Amino acid sequence: MTQIHQMTSAALSTADLIAARRPGHALPRDLYCGEQAYRDDLDQIWYREWLFAGPSCELPKTGSYLTMQVGDYPVIVTRGADGRIRAFHNVCRHRGQRLCASANGTNPKLVCPYHQWTYDLDGKLLFARDMGAGFDPSKYSLKPVHCIDLKGMVFICLAQIPPAINELAGQLMRYAAPSGLADAKVAFSSTIIEKGNWKLVMENNRECYHCGGSHPSLCRTYSDDPLMTVMEGPNAASPEILAHWARCDAAGLPSRFVNAPDMQWRMARVPLMDDQESFTLSGKAAVARRMGEMPWNDAGSLMFYHFPSTWNHFLPDHAIVFRILPVSPMETQVTTNWLVHKDAVEGVDYDLETLTRVWLNTNDEDRQVVEENQAGILSPAYEPGPYSPSQEAGVIHLIDWYCGLMGSRLAQRMAAE
Template identity: 60%
Template sequence: MISNSDLLYLLMSRKPWHSLPQPFYNDPDVYQADLRNIWQRDWIFAAPSAELPKTGSYITLEIGEASVIIVRGADRIIRAFHNSCRHRGSRICAAHKGTAPKLVCPYHQWTYDLDGKLLWAREMGDDFDPSAHGLGLVHCREISGMVYICLAEDAPDTSALETQAARYLGPHDVANLKVAHQSSIIEQANWKLVLENNRECYHCSGSHPSLCVTFPDDPNLVGADDSTTSNMGRAHVDRCEAAGLPSKYVIDPSERWRFVRIPFLGQGVSYTLDGKAAVSKRIGSVPFDNAGSCLFFHYPNTWNHFLSDHVLTFRVLPIGPQQTQVTTTWLVHKDAEEGRDYDLKRLTEVWINTNDEDRRIVEENQRGINSPAYLPGPYSKAQEGGVNQFVDWYCRTMHTALMGPARIAAE
């Protein structure tokens, strides 16, 4: 097993504005360190709350060896629990999603309420205390219609994120949308390569013909820097702000999350092949069709697009050192009807194409990195500021976790 000192040495060996050393992309021990120090400590985007529309709606997630149930209770609150029976540890829910009035372990039928309380356990004796055997709680927050979980004993504070999410995502009324479609693909690449690819559009014009019909590949709009450095971005932000739609670039001091609203190209108002709206019913209180897209990322596992006619959420989950699951969810007005207010193929085709194109890109990237000839290469300061920002965040986060706050303070 790779030691913390070895990991620190690898982190310190990375040159500024360069990609990471090879082990960060393919080494099983580094992957386990990622799980311990990031995925089991930080808030992880789990699902839009619209994916859990009614009492008993649940999904399950796997983060490393940790299996988690996320369920909506009778009180409408969404909670998360370890997917492990308090009897002999069997997994309670094997399905990825479903609806159930109670959570019942299939092994010996121990039965839990949707709030995690143990309701029934057969023949356990008079001295058995059901109240001491409820499901193990996992930190869970619903933030402006997006559900996050945290596996850590003490979860990081979310107050600043909640404040900004209410401003930027509130007009899209995410909690009152519905799921029109969801796709999940497996990419044969390390999770960091998936995030790196998302954080730049250097590759877009040559790889994403459908996306580039309306999505601008200007790095001043979609990179790490303030979009108002672009004339088009500044005019769009000013117009939206004047209409009461928060749009200015804002980023967490730790650079874990960011919000910014960018325009579409030309007269485009949505991600469609003709640039026209994909859904006829505008969502929330967005004041006009050409509001562009509010881009929201939250490391380590999500980027999202909030439009006037629909919302796209993207969830990244690591499966192995060189395997990652990417789940995309299309959300529309809760009263929108397929076939009347939107055509499903038209709504989804741009990002289904784009996701498959990105899958091929990152898989080829992984294959090239696995070569013994791989050496970390330099980033373009004009085009890959977002990639560098993500990799810098990753290195700082890992360094802090490996060193510990006391040693960091002493340096």
Template identity: 45%
Template sequence: MKTIQMTAKTPDIHALLARRKPQYSLEAPFYTNPGIFELDMELIFGKHWIYVGPEPSVPEAGDYITVEIGRTSVLIVRDDDMQVRAFHNVCRHRGSRLCQEQKGVVGNLVCPYHQWTYNLQGALMFAEHMGEQFDVSQHKLKPVHLRNIGGLLFICLADNPPSDIDDMARAMEPYIAPHRMADCKIAKQIDIIEDCNWKLTMENNRECYHCRANHPELTISLYEYGFGYAPNPENCEGLEQYQQTVKRRHAEWEALGLPSNELEHLDDRITGFRTERLPLDRAGQSQTMNAEVACKKLLGDFDEAALGGLSFWTQPNSWHHFMSDHIVTFTVLPISAEKTMVRTTWLVHKDAVEGRDYNLDNLTAVWVATNAQDRALVEQSQQGIRSDAYEPGPYSPFTEMLVEKFCNWYVNRLSALVE
């Protein structure tokens, strides 16, 4: 384990971790302190599997994307054999970045500085003026660990990444496979910058306590009793009806070969995750403004539209929604202690035609609105946490269970890795 050098401005991380009160939010330095942010980048984003985007981000040979994780730039490219590979976006000559754009197309990877040229497998092919003794085989691009799970791309910057990614892959691929992400295309991708710590972005995603009051577009297709309620005589019948609906729909979907039951491993594994297919309200087809499909051409081999929504959450930085007609996938990448990038990607069938099979505004309306609302909420939280009046507050045991699991995972991972 690497020892992180603490500065006078960094609080005692061991004391903060030791006094973390279960079922309560974290202390302010976890959201505001630059020293703790550096710990997060080194020990959380530097040593765990990070979701970086869907496989259709690089659909053809030569297509690439770059992903920025702190000071590290990672290049993800599809090679001539159609394999997706990841490399550090650093020339082996004098360190120049190879690809400057967030996405593009290349034949080979050519350094813009001195034109060292690499093939798409990362091998150095050409380096002028280096002499006869120069061995190109010793100057390949540095690889980054990459796993493709059902079309979702995860990378790990550690030399020895957590091996339990295999467990997540075995569990999740049967859930995701029917949606056939490899046969999808990106219809739209939007990046937003939130002026908050990345953990606030993730915590906000892990609960729907706030949904009814803040997300009128999203809640069109969500069952009210799926938000989580403290049971009482007034709502017990509604809660029971919702639970029976989930049970019935799970049985129907399982019979169609669609795994649906909850798998919960958010805080008991290094590579934490959770999944469940849940029914949607009203038309029950998709997360749209009328709960009907946004794309007429369904995914995979689906011939039924009302297949609910498969949700998949991973620690530390992603969530995903798979429906019969489209997929929405989210990655969260920290920028600084109080600034975070959220990338939202909408995917439809690769043969779907915009204007005929789907309208882009209709496809994206729910999450464009929801993201803007969430941005305001997390930024207000960040502002409040900066105040001297802030102190950790209690989580609802009925609606914020997954927030507690996120924080528990985070605290446990830091505790295990920090020296």
């Protein structure tokens, strides 16, 4: 048994668990289910990193809003009369009532349901009844949350000073531009709760080692061959991917692999199997009207992930954007939005069943996998096993990023105490 299994979990802090983990192996048990590790994850990652909030087309007009719960923080993201998307703490400045309880909707103003304090869409307090002569409404604007719209992908950050996002912003806006996400609409949305730690949800997404045995619908078009998704640089990939990139280059379609040095984010466009067109059971496009300025139906999928909260597929005919949020140590909310061209008409340009079937199946299959993974990890007999260096390279990237960031920040916290 390793040193970590000779010690009682009660004696180990999150920093201890991370320091004792074996490189290239799954994490110790309590990092996947412990309350302290969950709180540390929230404090050091979820409250400090940029998080995907949703596609900008989910906020199509003035007053459109979406809400999200990030740990202890309820957040509202809304589009103002000036067209700008802003985010605020979803907390009334009077007595703390949540302003909006629905997942999304449209309101001309943000009105607290408790005592009707009313805020403009830029956060300014407009109305507060009977507060006395000395009351100054300018001191009670909604508290802002950092928010940025990157060519149709909206990110927020709860930190007082957010980490730099310039490099990601430039690359994502360039790569996503041909998909025209800002000129899309949400054709369908799904939110599920997976009874597993957020890291298990993201680990499961970062490999296709399990795909052949778990995802019969997806594997009609998406290869579980690691050579079709593993790449080391803009000129280092399988011959099939390099040929696809050369074709995209000639059409002015950004496609080659780019990434953050610590692998927090990466993006690349990869072909589907046998030059198929979309994630459908037939392999044909689900939507007759292409997204943005995509040149062909078989341009493959632009895959983009960003730790800790999102992975995405941008296809010629539609886009699928995913957001995860931790709910508890062993619960994760997964929201999926299917985007189509804003002028595409359901029943004419696309059939909703055809559009959504593959990923509805895949999401449910992944939910079952994650929940069984979590159930096994809860056993006292669990011991972290080794990752496959070829099949699970993406998982290794995730866990190395997580341990590196958490180890550094927890050390800083201890030094400051």
